[in-house]
Amino acid sequence: MPNPSLLILPGDGIGPEVMAEVRKIIDWYGAKRDLAFDVSEDLVGGAAYDAHGTPLHDDTMARAQEVDAVLLGAVGGPKYDALDFSVKPERGLLRLRKEMDLFANLRPAQCFDALADFSSLKKDVVAGLDIMIVRELTSGIYFGEPRGIIEEGNERVGINTQRYTESEIDRVARAAFELARKRGGKLCSMEKANVMESGILWREVVTEVGKDYPDVALSHMYADAGAMQLCRWPKQFDVIVTDNLFGDLLSDAAAMLTGSLGMLPSASLGAPMENGRPKALYEPVHGSAPDIAGQGKANPIACILSFAMALRYSFDEGAEADRLEGAVETVLAQGLRTADLLGEEGAEPVSTSQMGDAIVDALNASL
Ligand SMILES: NC(=O)c1ccc[n+]([C@@H]2O[C@H](COP(=O)([O-])OP(=O)(O)OC[C@H]3O[C@@H](n4cnc5c(N)ncnc54)[C@H](O)[C@@H]3O)[C@@H](O)[C@H]2O)c1
Known part of the structure; x- marks a missing residue:
């Protein structure tokens, strides 16, 4: 059986930063769980416009139709705000969704115990949600x-x-x-x-x-x-x-209900392909966050949890998805927080890569 294939489209702003942390997780599964993926990477959004004059090159679109799953970071940013509507970064994402005919958008709302105080609702209303x-x-x-x-x-x-x-x-x-x-x-x-x-x-x-x-x-x-x-x-x-x-x-x-944008994954699924897997695009809910891009402040958890959804819904690896979500729960319980997860008087935040490394450590500890 060939390895499952994954097309990674980091995109713009914090997209490449959070995706770099997902790559660590993907490498971990190849090395430690005998679950290797054939990963290819390409451009989308503003990055694709800069390189090709279009937010999604036809070759990238064709590749997205062939792979088992697409994992996308985020698109857009002020640099592209003045572009014509037809070539705006968001058009790249919309084209993917439309041509892959992704009719079911899955948006989980899950409250990690360690973050229950972070919700605007009372803790007992959201804990365990x-x-x-x-x-x-x-x-x-x-x-x-x-x-x-x-x-x-x-x-x-x-x-x-x-x-x-x-x-x-x-x-x-x-x-x-x-x-x-x-x-x-x-x-x-x-x-x-x-x-x-x-x-x-x-x-x-x-x-x-x-x-x-x-x-x-x-x-x-x-x-x-x-x-x-x-x-x-x-x-x-x-x-x-x-x-x-x-x-x-x-x-x-x-x-x-569950707190920060930096925690929210999503999946968009279409009809089953010949191999039985659905057409699938996984992406964090957040955008390219230009206000914090390039500063190591982005929370990679939304993108990492999007990969957990890929494990569950594209690759039928529910136990491994549980393991990855458990690793996220562990680091949060240990008190690790990127800046977006700190309250007013918060402690010292960890960086994007420190959060990714801590999740890899928690994965190792889960073995
Ligand atoms: N799916 C997508 O790619 C997508 C979705 C929404 C917006 N956008 C684009 O992103 C750009 C910025 O839009 P916006 O500011 O309205 O929304 P945004 O989601 O990029 O940011 C909103 C706020 O949340 C913070 N934030 C977002 N993700 C974070 C993370 N992972 N870690 C820590 N903080 C995070 C940002 O710093 C910002 O303060 C625009 O060009 C917009 O069109 C893209």
Whole structure:
């Protein structure tokens, strides 16, 4: 069996800094767990624009379609703000998501015990929190037609259209049921079936798909009530599935229950490839953080946890993903903090590379 293949796209700003720490982890798995990856690296975003005049070269796009998983750092930065929309760094990322047809965006909100005090909610509300939001990523109101700003009478009208086909709902619902089956066995579907036809169809299709998953407890909630429940008692949820717009809002809100942007991983998954693995892109939720780039201040944990998601969802290495998440938990319990994880009166922060080294040490100690 050939080694699984991984395309690494560090991108801009802190992207290359946090990715350098992920490379240490990947090397560790090759050396210590007999889990070697064929790793190739390429440019995306501003870095690709500087080299090729485009935020994603066609060769890079073709490579992304071939590999088992893509791991991306972050794109963008003030240097590129004045560029034409068509070549902005973010277009590189959007092209990857679109052409790989990554319809299921997985956004975990997990609270490490050592950081429970860091949340804006009370400690007992968030300690031990572990939920997964599955957001539909390639359809809905961000893509539906008609759209635009038109003249009507003597004023302008802004139009966007929420549109979902049955098959689009079916495939993201299945992805969410599969996840729930491997986790706590609970799935909550959120829409606004009380006021939107697309919500009525969403609820019907999810209910229908649920018949294939009798072992998963399915519930439905209006998305506005869901937002309230996420703040009130988030631990009632296991997996949440929702559309593109509500998922955008709910996943950001849920993620912040757990503290810093520097801690948040994500996965975007598409249809299975010939080898059975899903098309997959893993990336931290944060951007390129130009305010701290090049200073060794970035927290690499979001990117490292994105690799843990790759181990779990692309490579079926759940036990090794547990090991890596456990190593992160260990270093946090030891009190190690990058600057973003320190409160007002905080102790001395560790650097990006010190955090990466400490996680490797914790991996060694786990053997
Ligand atoms: N997926 C992506 O690549 C992505 C996502 C969001 C923003 N961006 C781009 O990134 C650039 C900066 O955007 P922004 O400032 O709005 O968002 P950002 O996520 O880059 O930064 C927001 C704040 O969080 C801090 N932060 C972010 N990640 C951190 C980490 N790992 N460790 C410590 N602190 C961290 C930053 O220092 C900053 O203060 C823009 O060009 C934007 O378009 C890219």
